Amino acid sequence: MIKLVVLFALTSMTLVSSQFPYRPYAILRSYSDVTPYGSYQYLYDTENGISVQEQGQQKYLPQGSGTAAAGSYRYTSPEGIPVVVNYVADENGYQPQSNVLPTPPPIPPAILKSLEYIAARTGQPIPSHYRRH
Structure with missing residues (x-):
């Protein structure tokens, strides 16, 4: 019985120590x-x-x-x-x-053109992250 308890204790310590490398x-x-x-x-x-x-x-x-x-x-x-x-x-x-950090791909020209068109018609500026750089 004591051998079983010692074996269980050693096995438990091995498992716990491997979880915290x-x-x-x-x-x-x-x-x-x-x-x-x-x-x-x-x-x-x-x-x-x-x-x-x-x-x-x-x-x-x-x-x-x-x-x-x-x-x-x-x-x-x-x-x-x-x-x-x-x-x-x-x-x-x-x-x-x-x-x-990953960077997004550039906005396709057709989308950027439509954003500029909308901004011109509504008077709303294009947000800076959509503008051409």
Whole structure:
């Protein structure tokens, strides 16, 4: 019976240890500050090269309040590619910019021409992400 308990314990430890193949990394630098006025900032760096920073504040809009934030994070992908993401998150949503994000194909000329036609007839400007670059 004791052999069975020891075998079960060893098997359990083996299974649990294989589920967590990564070791924890030390935090090299950490800072955070929250003000009573609704703004905050934080940053941290880890020994495996992850770096994160963000700052934000409360934003009051006609439809209510929320938090507007801006920040960045960087790390190295498993393929060895340095990844850098800068972002803004506000009433317009999460807007990341990065060296690894996919880019959309250009707008076909016929579609762009029809957008210009509509803009000319309605007086509405073409959004900047549709304009020719």
